Amino acid sequence: MHRVVALALPDVVAFDLSIPSQVFGRWAEPAPYSFEVCGPQPGPVPTTTGFSVQVTRGLEALAEADTVVVPGYVPNDCPADEVCEALRAAADRGARLMSVCTGAFALAGAGLLDGRGAATHWAAAAELAASYPAVDVDPDVLFVDTGQILTSAGLAAGIDLCIHVVRQDHGAAVAAGLARAMVVAPYRDGGQAQFLTRPLAAAGDGLASTCEWMVAHLADPLTVDGMARHAGWARRTFARRFLAETGTTPLRWLAAQRLDEARRLLETTDLSVEQIAGLSGLGSGANLRLHFSQGLGVTPTAYRRTYQGASA
Known part of the structure; x- marks a missing residue:
């Protein structure tokens, strides 16, 4: 023991x-x-x-x-x-x-x-x-x-x-x-920087609405320039505001949301790894596996089995 x-x-x-x-x-x-x-x-x-x-x-x-x-x-x-x-x-x-x-x-x-x-x-x-x-x-x-x-x-x-x-x-x-x-998450993304200030701007703020838009379009090829245009700011202003509000960069925040979506789909659906990679915006099954390995330390299949059991 x-x-x-x-x-x-x-x-x-x-x-x-x-x-x-x-x-x-x-x-x-x-x-x-x-x-x-x-x-x-x-x-x-x-x-x-x-x-x-x-x-x-x-x-x-x-x-x-x-x-x-x-x-x-x-x-x-x-x-x-x-x-x-x-x-x-x-x-x-x-x-x-x-x-x-x-x-x-x-x-x-x-x-x-x-x-x-x-x-x-x-x-x-x-x-x-x-x-x-x-x-x-x-x-x-x-x-x-x-x-x-x-x-x-x-x-x-x-x-x-x-x-x-x-x-x-x-x-x-x-x-x-x-x-x-x-009653806690097995894995928690991000770091404590997210707790230094509000994770998102106040409701109705351009940054908050842009974050909501990003989550709704995870499968699309989003860019920082496109995010900035949606928020109505210059690229540098958007990047600076985003870092101040969330403690991370726009692309890292987007990657975390895509990983969260992939985890949700693995937990709740029988979709293939390739399908989940496409729906979450991670592109390919190989890229999805890389993100899971680096971010969570497990394969997508092992993660699904943890939540859905041996029948997954």
């Missing part, structure tokens, strides 16, 4: 702690994971929401863990020396280490993110980058997987990371079943 231990540092974010607890701690027998929570020492650990979590074990639990999860905590200070030493020791013996939200500050303080890409809550990304210049902080993504060390963006992005880990450990079907039980 794979042993997962969450390290609750003082003033732990309760939501962050609940995510690995739910993902790794609730399985029907035979459970693939065991789960426990430890602290810097046994006893009550205060949370950011006014209650405490009682833990029965201290840092010695990390020496037995196959995976260590560090939920977010406040303030974003480097943990005590003994905490950093315990995290480094876990890494040295090959344990997998994960952080949720601002838990990345603990891994960075232990020196485990030096020379690696990392994610944290978008509001803390600049602070993490300034405090630890050797860390390559990406403020946009939902999570970063560098192999042994994995970090997630803020709060609910920890769900994306934990489901990603289950998918790595036990496959897409198990991860999809877990996502259904948690």
Whole structure:
């Protein structure tokens, strides 16, 4: 059984702690994971929401863990020396280490993110980058997987990371079943940049109506020039406004919508991969497979089987 231990540092974010607890701690027998929570020492650990979590074990639990999860905590200070030493020791013996939200500050303080890409809550990304210049902080993504060390963006992005880990450990079907039980998406497109501002402009705005038009014409050969004309702006103005409103470029946003449409058709129809590629605007079956491989890590056939069962 794979042993997962969450390290609750003082003033732990309760939501962050609940995510690995739910993902790794609730399985029907035979459970693939065991789960426990430890602290810097046994006893009550205060949370950011006014209650405490009682833990029965201290840092010695990390020496037995196959995976260590560090939920977010406040303030974003480097943990005590003994905490950093315990995290480094876990890494040295090959344990997998994960952080949720601002838990990345603990891994960075232990020196485990030096020379690696990392994610944290978008509001803390600049602070993490300034405090630890050797860390390559990406403020946009939902999570970063560098192999042994994995970090997630803020709060609910920890769900994306934990489901990603289950998918790595036990496959897409198990991860999809877990996502259904948690009533969340098995895959979530885009990054946390989409949450910095409104994903779309207000109703009636030229950008919002153009986005609706784009979705209605996914199968057509859309261009940025055509989008700009529909919105009634110059190309550069349109591209600038679109990036400010959505956190991504028009073509990347369009590609994500086309991938979403392909996923919907795979989940709900028996159309062939070639037909779905045409209807979604992805062109060919080969291009559809490429997008699924790069964006979701599965083939269209495997994705359909996950949602429609072995009869798909």
